[in-house]
Amino acid sequence: MTDNSDGSDPADEEFPIGDGTASTEAEVTCPYCGEITEIALDPGSGNEQEYVEDCPVCCRPWQVMVNYRGDGSASVELTALDEESDE
Ligand SMILES: [Zn+2]
Numbered sequence: 429m430t431d432n433s434d435g436s437d438p439a440d441e442e443f444p445i446g447d448g449t450a451s452t453e454a455e456v457t458c459p460y461c462g463e464i465t466e467i468a469l470d471p472g473s474g475n476e477q478e479y480v481e482d483c484p485v486c487c488r489p490w491q492v493m494v495n496y497r498g499d500g501s502a503s504v505e506l507t508a509l510d511e512e513s514d515e
Pocket of ligand 1: 462487
């Protein structure tokens with residue numbers, strides 16, 4: 429265990445996107461309460477992801493859409509799930 433000091437390990441396949449520079453977190457603004465918060469991303473789940481996550485501040489549900497670009501940076505969009513039911 430003395431070599432491998434130059435970091436060029438050919439078996440480094442942990443990130444499917446780019447070369448290990450994929451974003452693992454993103455700063456988002458809650459569409460309900462307006463709080464800026466950081467959410468964790470999972471680059472291993474694919475280039476395009478869509479899931480529901482609750483705001484850690486006001487606990488209301490977001491529809492989260494994540495798109496990874498070619499350079500591994502993530503574009504994150506939040507939609508308020510409640511908006512569809514306008515009474
Ligand atoms: Zn909120």
